[in-house]
Amino acid sequence: MGSWERRATVGAAAIARLAGGASRRLGREGHTITGRVFLALAPPSGARALARRGRSALVSGTNGKTTTTALIARALGEDIAFNASGSNLIGGLHSALVERPHASTAVLEVDEAALPAALALVQPDVVALLNLSRDQLDRMHEVRRLAELWREALATYEGVVVANADDPLVTWAARSCADVRWVGAGQPWLADATACPACRAVIVVADGTWRCSGCRLRRPVTGAGPVVPPTGLPGRCNEANAAMAVAVVEEMGGQVDPAAWAAIDSVAGRYGRGVLDGRELRLLLAKNPAGWREMMPVLVPGRPLVVALNARVEDGTDPSWIWDVPFEQLAGARLVCAGERAADLAVRLDYAGIEVDIEPDVGAAVARHPRGPVDVVANYSAFRAARSLCHG
Amino acid sequence: MADSAVSIVLVRPALLGTYGDGGNALVLAVRLGRRGIQADVVLLDGNQPLPRASDLIVLGGGEDGAQEAVADDDVLRHSLTLAVAAGAAVLAICGGFQLLGDRFQVGAGRSIAGFGLLDCTTDRLSERAVGEVVADSALPGLEVPLTGFENHAGRTLLGAEATPLGLVSHGVGNGDGGGEGAVQGRVIGSYLHGPVLARNPALADSLLAHVVGPLPPLAEGPVTRLRSERLAAARGRRVRRH
Structure with missing residues (x-):
């Protein structure tokens, strides 16, 4: 890269940061603006150079990206470019890199469909593959196709893959790679891996393992695995996220400080707490059937609930997936349906035999409950609305 | 129906359950239950054949x-054909709809033999159809528009034995120039997710009427609001586009 390209890149980054800052002062989030402005102004060679760091990791999967990325970042110290906001398309990755142009380490979560482009851009030392299940099918179309995209992109990747051996789709995708560290992170939701991604025969699941009935694809052997220090986050899924994060940190030559991890009790607002007119809120994100399955045991029986559902582009515009969630388990709950698709949710709950109120505005929905603890479970963009309530 | 429960069979839910369509079986069972008629929902997985006494x-x-x-499941193919011949009513959505036709296409161009219960064949649309659909019902006795969400790459052409379930006023549907779904005797195919019976209770009741005869109306809850929201959203988008 010539010196004018270097200067042009530095200039583009400076302008992009100003644009992002201005956007945030106008009350927008600004994370994608920075990346978009940078991409429009910087020479391509400069953008690539900015993305290559001393050590770097990418984290992808349907659920747990943001939490796993935050756990890894916390373990690796301060000097890190990382997309804490969860902006995980290519523009969001550029934003995170531009915000910390001199950081020697990059830890970035990546949208499942954007992983091939992110691999080419960042050329990371480590890639963590968490899980794959149905989510935003209006955009992704087929879960198996995502696994195929990963498999193709990983075939030419030369770094280390940390992969969840309990997910057949992830396993098949990672099998195209030479250097894989398998982690038994668990995957209770296997409804999208009933047919083998390789040969289409039935996948047999039994005794904590799985194998294809038609070909040689089977659960890889995992060792005892690393010691996983507890975090302050609830639920089985966060134990899985922590196990994946420890493996990534080790592969990057780092070490987890147990005290620092134990202090983490919310990530990007998930599991965060707030007070609204005397209601003590706990904010929970669940945006697909696999995520809801993990969420059910985290809910406190008897505690009033607000469930908020949107169906914007970033949520997936078809909320039919709520029919794959066993809402029958919430029988007897005091529940208000909120969000732009509150009526869809109310119909689903009606057929689950649960009587509900409809109040699209999340704040007003919370106010329908008496003072005291309230759990708010929201999907992606509805979660943003819920979070802004607690910020006042 | 004498005194036995209505048998509702959800076929191969582990394989044909990607888009929440299993909700259709729940809707049918609950709508019977609310009228005091007992229903059993059978999840037909593995390679079990359809019970001979399947109603829906x-x-x-x-x-x-x-x-x-x-499509390769001969146990299912054979038992489904027998059940339809014995008078069972069938609702098949999206991939299931394509499967009940004579042939359908997967991937770039492989054509696969379907079950031949609907006189139709499916090839590929030039562009995947994703979005809200509104279709005027073409089913006798069903006067209200159908609403649903489509997400498919199939173009389905009907033969002489089948008629469309609806006529598309918004969205793509079969991609054959205006049809949505197919009806042939008691077999109904449709591209509509939502699930379709949750969004269109009148369609659910018309299927149930095949089995238990005419039904008294139910007091509808939140679905009235859902239907008006979805119909307005689809039509609003169409107005802006023109």
Whole structure:
């Protein structure tokens, strides 16, 4: 890269940061603006150079990206470019890199469909593959196709893959790679891996393992695995996220400080707490059937609930997936349906035999409950609305 | 129906259950229950055949690979044909709809033999159809528009034995120039997710009427609001586009 390209890149980054800052002062989030402005102004060679760091990791999967990325970042110290906001398309990755142009380490979560482009851009030392299940099918179309995209992109990747051996789709995708560290992170939701991604025969699941009935694809052997220090986050899924994060940190030559991890009790607002007119809120994100399955045991029986559902582009515009969630388990709950698709949710709950109120505005929905603890479970963009309530 | 419970069979839910269509079986069972009629929902997985006494048979949509696996399932093919011949009513959505036709296409161009219960064949649309659909019902006695969400790459052409379930006023549907779904005797195919019976209770009741005869109306809850929201959203988008 010539010196004018270097200067042009530095200039583009400076302008992009100003644009992002201005956007945030106008009350927008600004994370994608920075990346978009940078991409429009910087020479391509400069953008690539900015993305290559001393050590770097990418984290992808349907659920747990943001939490796993935050756990890894916390373990690796301060000097890190990382997309804490969860902006995980290519523009969001550029934003995170531009915000910390001199950081020697990059830890970035990546949208499942954007992983091939992110691999080419960042050329990371480590890639963590968490899980794959149905989510935003209006955009992704087929879960198996995502696994195929990963498999193709990983075939030419030369770094280390940390992969969840309990997910057949992830396993098949990672099998195209030479250097894989398998982690038994668990995957209770296997409804999208009933047919083998390789040969289409039935996948047999039994005794904590799985194998294809038609070909040689089977659960890889995992060792005892690393010691996983507890975090302050609830639920089985966060134990899985922590196990994946420890493996990534080790592969990057780092070490987890147990005290620092134990202090983490919310990530990007998930599991965060707030007070609204005397209601003590706990904010929970669940945006697909696999995520809801993990969420059910985290809910406190008897505690009033607000469930908020949107169906914007970033949520997936078809909320039919709520029919794959066993809402029958919430029988007897005091529940208000909120969000732009509150009526869809109310119909689903009606057929689950649960009587509900409809109040699209999340704040007003919370106010329908008496003072005291309230759990708010929201999907992606509805979660943003819920979070802004607690910020006042 | 004498005194036995109505048998609702959800076919191969592990393979044909990607888009929430299993909800159709729940809707049918609950709507019977609310009228004091007992219903059993059977999840037909593995390679079990359909029970001979199946009254209502529901198939959902699935990914190409899963759809192909079901097409290879001769136990299902044979028992489904017998059940339809014995008078069972069938609702098949998206991949399930394509599967009940004579042939359907997966991937780039492989054509696969379907179950031949609907006189139709499916090839590929030039562009995947994703979005809200509104269709005027073409089913006798069903006066209200159908609403649902489509997400498919199939173009389905009907033969002489089948008629469309609806006529598309918004969205793509079959991609054959205006039809949505297919009806042939007591077999109904449709591209509509939502699930379709949750969004269109009148369609659910018309299927139930095949089995238990005319039904008294139910007091509808939140679905009235859902239907008006979805119909307005689809039509609003159409107005802006023109």
